Amino acid sequence: MNKTDTTSQTPETKTSKENHNESIWQALLVPVLAVVTGLFLGGIVILASGENPINAYGALFTGSFGKPANFIEGISVLFSTGDTAALIKAIYPFTESLVIATPYIFAGLSVALGFRCGLFNIGAEGQFFIGALVSAFVGYSLKGLPMIIHLPIAILAGAAGGALWGMVPGYLKARFGAHEVVNTIMMNWIAFRLSDWLLSGPMKASGFRPVTPNVLASAELPRFFPEPLRFNLGFFIALLVAYFIYWFLFKTTLGFEIRAVGANPDAAKYAGMNIIRNFVLVMALAGALAGLAGSSQVLGVDHWVGQGFSAGYGFDAIAIALLGKSHPAGVVMAALLFGFLRGGATNMQSMAGIPIDIISIIQGLVIVFIAAPGIIRWLYRIRTIKTEETVLTRGWGS
């Protein structure tokens, strides 16, 4: 959490230093209130379905952070006997939430990068799948390589697969004006069908279940704790990539061009910027990021790919990007939030009997509140401040 707090000190709006703190506060106010309102309305849904929202959210909290009592007990056992088992058990929920947050960071960055260029990438889900499949294939088929070579190749192959999947809608948008929203969704369905075929045929492991073979140990992202903790290097790679995207968007000429195209394509065009190249580049990069999400999941967590592997990471990523205001630091914070929500939701399902889909309901609400800050301002009687609104999408793009 410390890491994200420090990166959030870099505001996206160019305000003078006196307004610095105030602008961060203003930037955080609406997202925080949107999440709080979303959780509140989610609580009403839980109540309407005949359960106690306080119990449910209690189970959500202990499921995402762990029980404080267990944590204290774990430390005392460690000091008295030197046995780490109790402590590891206590930190399990917390690290598991970070594990879930890892693909969210990548996928959220993917959608956020698209938004910055005025492109709406709903295809993160399909790109995630393709990235995972390509990484898995490289992970189990290349034999005899040392980890220092095998692991990077597997990761990059996943990114390349995702990039290819993202580039197609990007090119169709740039060349023919075909709307990327519909095309990325179509690419999602094609990816699902393709993976169904791959998993039941060419990439199927021996046995009955339609899953790939396990990736080799040399392609696995190293884990920091013994089983069953799955916390791995992927989380730190995600943070690093988030910083890279921040640097790319705000400190390089290309990043400036991308933001210019996103803010006003006509003006960017007259300033001599190549819209087509930017569209293709951004969609390829966004695809690569979503591919990395799949790659980190397969190489760091599951070690194999099966049907229904993704569980909606690509769609959650839309909410994350909107919540994070398409800023890499914001995306990391939003991804952590959703990691904790999803991590706790499993516990909430088993303890309180609330289906995990409640998270999607909350997400839909949060997106509405983020996209319509007017509602939040009206609800909480917040003064309207004139800020520059990011244009997210425009018509059918023709």
Add this chain to the structure above:
Amino acid sequence: MTQETHIKTAFEKRKQQAYGITLLVTGLIIYLLFGLNTEAGLLTTFGLNLAGTNAIPIDDLIVPAQATVYLMSAIAAFVGAYQLARGVRSTGALLGIVAFTFVVAFLTWAAAGKSFNLTGMLTSSLVRATPIALAALCGVISERSAVINIGIEGIMLIAAQVAVVTATLSQNLYVGLILAILIGGLVAAFHAFLVIRFKVDQVVSGVAINIFGAGMTSFISSRFLQKATDALNNSGTFPIISVPGFSKIPVLGPVLFENNLIVYLTLLLVVVLHVMLFHTPWGLRTRAVGEHPKAADTLGINVYFVRYVNVILGGMITGLGGAYFTIGSVGRFDEIMTAGKGFIGLAAMIFGKWNPIGAFSSSLIFGFADSLQVKLQILRVPIPSEFLLMAPYIVTMIILTGVVGRAIPPAADGQHYEK
């Protein structure tokens, strides 16, 4: 000026050549892919009678497989060569010929030595086109007033669930139908409220509706429906109604005049919306608001009111489409059962050039592709079924590129209007 026309003709010439070459290549592909793989002497039977219908029986169409495939390949090649040499204006007809020859050759090859029920295929095409057409009609009516509704998928899921649950509880399918239509209108009203009153990005609002709809219906499904299937999620479906007299017509009878209520309502809606959009004052106002809201406003048309009404009407049509999924076809709700049909409907709308009849016709093409893939699995065609399942999505993407005729949306589509 002269230079401009010169460039234009050069461009047209290139386009004409491209079409000609495409046709020639199609002829060659038909020959190589299907012609060489069809054994000589095999017959293909196209069944024209459907068991259990009122139609007067007629003889099935039996053709020699190889000769038919060769004929199709020759037609495509001939038209291609003619196009290269002379050039025909109507590219739509040319593409129709390409598609026709390819599909006929493909079916003849796939069913060589076997029997293939053509009437059954056409019937299921119309049925499968129904939800797509309803989604497309919703798109047409809201986008003609310049509001993009990408949340069709989510609205259909919600309406599908409401329809089946209320129909099961009340033991009355019509209650389910009406409530599905109303909830569709209600969710669309919320969309309209967000985009008109709060100026929310139209696509983002639609995506939020999709995520919320998928989450809410899955939540209710796993919390309640799965535990009490018989009490909540088992409504039965609308019966097939045969139109007396007309249903006796061979082929056309079973396809058009033996359907359930929702299919008939869809056919009716196509006509009604066409008349409404192009032959009533309301339609004129709608189109004015969609093309040039400022001018419409100046003439005293209430832009916001027109948009609200159209989006809500569209939502009600989508609600009908949602009802089709449950009480119109299987009588039960499954999670995410719409499987992207809402988005395919939007593609059909674009392909149909924001026109009710065009949108319906292109929905039929998608319905045909959809039912083709099911039939081919039965025929054991040596193509993995997953690839056949991809076909509608790939067709959608090709259509969106505008290669098949450029579609121009209403000028103000997707834009907010500020007085």
